[in-house]
Amino acid sequence: xxxxxxxxxxxxxxxxxxxxxxxxxxxxxxxxxxxxxxxxxxxxxxxxxxxxxxxxxxxxxxxxxxxxxxxxxxxxxxxxxxxxxxxxxxxxxxxxxxxxxxxxxxxxxxxxxxxxxxxxxxxxxxxxxxxxxxxxxxxxxxxxxxxxxxxxxxxxxxxxxxxxxxxxxxxxxxxxxxxxxxxxxxxxxxxxxxxxxxxxxxxxxxxxxxxxxxxxxxxxxxxxxxxxxxxxxxxxxxxxxxxxxxxxxxxxxxxxxxxx
Amino acid sequence: xxxxxxxxxxxxxxxxxxxxxxxxxxxxxxxxxxxxxxxxxxxxxxxxxxxxxxxxxxxxxxxxxxxxxxxxxxxxxxxxxxxxxxxxxxxxxxxxxxxxxxxxxxxxxxxxxxxxxxxxxxxxxxxxxxxxxxxxxxxxxxxxxxxxxxxxxxxxxxxxxxxxxxxxxxxxxxxxxxxxxxxxxxxxxxxxxxxxxxxxx
Ligand SMILES: [Zn+2]
Numbered sequence: 001x002x003x004x005x006x007x008x009x010x011x012x013x014x015x016x017x018x019x020x021x022x023x024x025x026x027x028x029x030x031x032x033x034x035x036x037x038x039x040x041x042x043x044x045x046x047x048x049x050x051x052x053x054x055x056x057x058x059x060x061x062x063x064x065x066x067x068x069x070x071x072x073x074x075x076x077x078x079x080x081x082x083x084x085x086x087x088x089x090x091x092x093x094x095x096x097x098x099x100x101x102x103x104x105x106x107x108x109x110x111x112x113x114x115x116x117x118x119x120x121x122x123x124x125x126x127x128x129x130x131x132x133x134x135x136x137x138x139x140x141x142x143x144x145x146x147x148x149x150x151x152x153x154x155x156x157x158x159x160x161x162x163x164x165x166x167x168x169x170x171x172x173x174x175x176x177x178x179x180x181x182x183x184x185x186x187x188x189x190x191x192x193x194x195x196x197x198x199x200x201x202x203x204x205x206x207x208x209x210x211x212x213x214x215x216x217x218x219x220x221x222x223x224x225x226x227x228x229x230x231x232x233x234x235x236x237x238x239x240x241x242x243x244x245x246x247x248x249x250x251x252x253x254x255x256x257x258x259x260x
Numbered sequence: 261x262x263x264x265x266x267x268x269x270x271x272x273x274x275x276x277x278x279x280x281x282x283x284x285x286x287x288x289x290x291x292x293x294x295x296x297x298x299x300x301x302x303x304x305x306x307x308x309x310x311x312x313x314x315x316x317x318x319x320x321x322x323x324x325x326x327x328x329x330x331x332x333x334x335x336x337x338x339x340x341x342x343x344x345x346x347x348x349x350x351x352x353x354x355x356x357x358x359x360x361x362x363x364x365x366x367x368x369x370x371x372x373x374x375x376x377x378x379x380x381x382x383x384x385x386x387x388x389x390x391x392x393x394x395x396x397x398x399x400x401x402x403x404x405x406x407x408x409x410x411x412x413x414x415x416x417x418x419x420x421x422x423x424x425x426x427x428x429x430x431x432x433x434x435x436x437x438x439x440x441x442x443x444x445x446x447x448x449x450x451x452x453x454x455x456x457x458x459x460x461x
Binding site for chain 1: 306
């Protein structure tokens, strides 16, 4: 076996200590170490550095329960990944879609996209606290929003969905109200804006009550106009459920007690 | 795409993230230096990993994969905040030229030893943060992520030899910081060889 000099053995020292060398090289380094006081000394200092690194690793605080819950929920919130076995077909399809989109965008590119709402829905639901105001009281949410927005959104009441709360956000350069609803563990975002959202790109069907329907990024989207506002729902629910939500929302709002 | 395949993926994701979360978080915390940024970085990493889940072919490669995603999320964040424009090669610190002949004397007293260890930990942490980003990542992935050389090479997208030299240089840098500290504190004597080669800031 060839003897190693310091200039060869030195750079291998760390890999030797980490057990990452092949048997022959490892033996050669070991032999050099036996004979070289300088490299022995380097090992000594490496051991000090390693001990420090180990202590630093051990004293790192554990993952908070909030973070753990948030990252585990990501797969539930975002059911949108293409299975590996469909990847090639998906790539080919994507190429066709990109070509079609390129053509479509020649006509369409000045119209904003419903996608912005879907993205907002996804990123908001990934937050540890998706709402700024936590309330199940639609009236309280309305008061809160009116104090903060240049228009007065009506918060939809539907018996099947529980209101979780509200937040303000900006989508397609407009300030809009974000309302979060929940039903059987499914979360639905309802955006309320001063302008209609039914003309956005991304819709491909119209249901009763003139509810526009579309699917963006795996999420179903429904938009309609009511009470001088534009409403847009995003969720993992089937389209019919979103239409049912919209039908409830566009019914006459029960009168709040006067004086409030 | 069927719901069941999506559910299977979600199950795989949860299983693998359970295994990798602690090392990812440990690494993120040392990378960012504060708990809030670390949580954001881990969350961003997991969102990106899930969105690109189909690219993960082998569950065995999941650990390296998560760290690869962590790296790209971290570098994006650095670019955005224009923090640490630290990607240039390390200055000619030449820690190899500094003779580390002087052995660290044995500190028998437990309290004294603890104080020395504490000081060493601080020196090592500071020295680690002075490393060029890719060397820092290689070292942190090894130490806090528990990655093997092969996994680091996958995560950083560089050959094994590069990992080896990055880790060697990083370790030499930490060693130099400790030696320098020991000399400053009068724990060991300055050797003639070191005086010649002294250039590290
Ligand atoms: Zn040697």
